[in-house]
Amino acid sequence: MKIHEFQAKEILASYNVPIQRGYVVSDVNNIEKIISKVQSDFQSNAVVVKAQIHAGGRGKGGGVKFCSTTEKASEAANEILGMNLITHQTGEAGKRVNQILITEALDIKKEFYFALMYDRSKNADVFIVSTEGGVDIEEVAEKSPEKIIKAWIKDDTYPLADAVNIVINALDLSSYKNASEIFSNIYKCYSQSDCNLLEINPLVLTEDEKIIALDAKVDIDSNALFRQEKIASYHDESEEDPLELKASEYGLNYIKLDGNVGCMVNGAGLAMATMDIVKHHGGEPANFLDVGGAANVDTIKNGFKIILSDPNVKSILINIFGGIVRCDRVANGVIQAVKELNLNVGVVVRLQGTNAKLAKEILDKSDIDLVSAETIDDAAKKAVGMVL
């Protein structure tokens, strides 16, 4: 689960990690008040106005502005709050800015890249740091990989203290007494908050020799939210695709794509393989939809509802491998759902597994307009054929 910058900074601050301080505004009427509060509380006449959306690339999209005067701050805040921000991560539609963070402005001496995540190939957590901070880190990784330093952490094998030392040396921060405490605290924060990713870009050294997190991006392990009550409350539904949100309420795993062949499949791997074969036959999948291992009448009906909410969908391919679930039941579920929902797009059904033959007979005999198929290949060809 992604959270906002100000929320991530709140968590970091609770672990005594120094952050660039500021206040959140969601109501335009409070803008002037908050600007003057930031100016007086943090003794910073200049302020920074930052759009709070989950996507990255906010600066380039015009969602982050340094303001040297109160007038400029007010102008920037009024402009950014409520704007539709388009960045390389929001997609063409962009995202509405419902909240802005107004922070103190800092005099920056050096900018670093900092991240903590889990490295699967080493089975260990890893610090990833670079002296090239504040920029697109992917570009640094590509052009000058030697500037990216990694330090692994794992009980017994890679002690945290060693990793912290590697980080401090890599960033040339050994003369700063509190550096080791700060990096240890960030690790503690990452670990105790069940973070999948904790990224600070940039982490800065200020002119007055302080190490401060200027930005923060955190992705929390959704499976651990049951024990992260405070963080769970940070969930911002307005940041999610409404269809994906609705699907998750139905217990379905749905991701909208740009094509027109709707896909309904059980199992994530088979769902991806089904999208791939649609593409292979010249079609474009409209979505990823995993209805889960135990497909039944309700999950199929809900799956149809979600797929059909996308106006681009011109045909639907259902690919279910019935293991424990019997295919004849799935077939009856499909027929019932099609009847109830009054479909006006073509539907191709491929059922494999227990009672697959019986299921095909049921589908073939039914009075509704369905095309049945025996193999995924055949099913994909038929579904693509309907939209070409």
Added chain:
Amino acid sequence: MSILLNKDTKILVQGITGSEGLFHTVQMLDYGSKVVCGVTPGKGGETVTENNLPVFNSIADAKEKFEIDASAIFVPPRFAAKAILEAIEGNIKLIVCISEGIPINDMKKVQNALDKSDSILIGPNCPGLITAEESKIGITPGFICKKGSIGILSRSGTLTYEAIDQIVNVGLGMTTAIGIGGDPIIGSSMIDILKHFANDNDTKGVVMIGEIGGNMENEAARWIKENFDKPVVSFIAGQTAPKGKRMGHAGAIISEGSETAEAKIEILKECGISVAKTVSEIGETMIKLIEE
């Protein structure tokens, strides 16, 4: 022969009194699996199923009465890591965790404990394993399996079933099929399982199914090139997956260049492995390779 599991493997089910655990215990017994008892803390002394399988409060209690070779875990995700740790402490040789949704931090602890033990963990978030016409641990539908010569290994559940079905339909049949799980941290990697298949004389070829995310397929490809001389057919799901999106499995998220389907297919081919172009060509590709 087969790998890891046969008709004599004595199985304990953790979470046997839960609805999932009980349902699949019955399914396993029907298939011929030698399930001998179960564990649910607080339910010790009860019995379940028509076979009156005894339920114990802990693995330690169960081990006083029974010899146990393997454990199947059907425990809710927030308690599942603890169940795995209990099985490791109980020196259970083969641990199969079906549960989906275990926090990564919990799995890091499991990983540390596994490093220091001789137990083999399959999963979590997997369908388990099945040795055709002998025994199954987990949720793989048994009726699709027929004895034969191909080993199957996959990161995805329903794709495992799809591969079994195709391998059986082209007439080859299978030895053991294993779904290793789609999570970022899993007990057994592709290479771990390939080593078992390498030592099994009945396994004449292997189907290896991967997906986007991680580097496991790439590591396995390089290992196969150096160490494995049986024919291998691979398939990688997720060629159309958009970057940065999570496609169901926590593991299936693209973040680095070598984690895309295209990059993996390229590396597999470079290592001399046949890659099925689409999911429906797994069986055909294998039979062509075997006949050569």
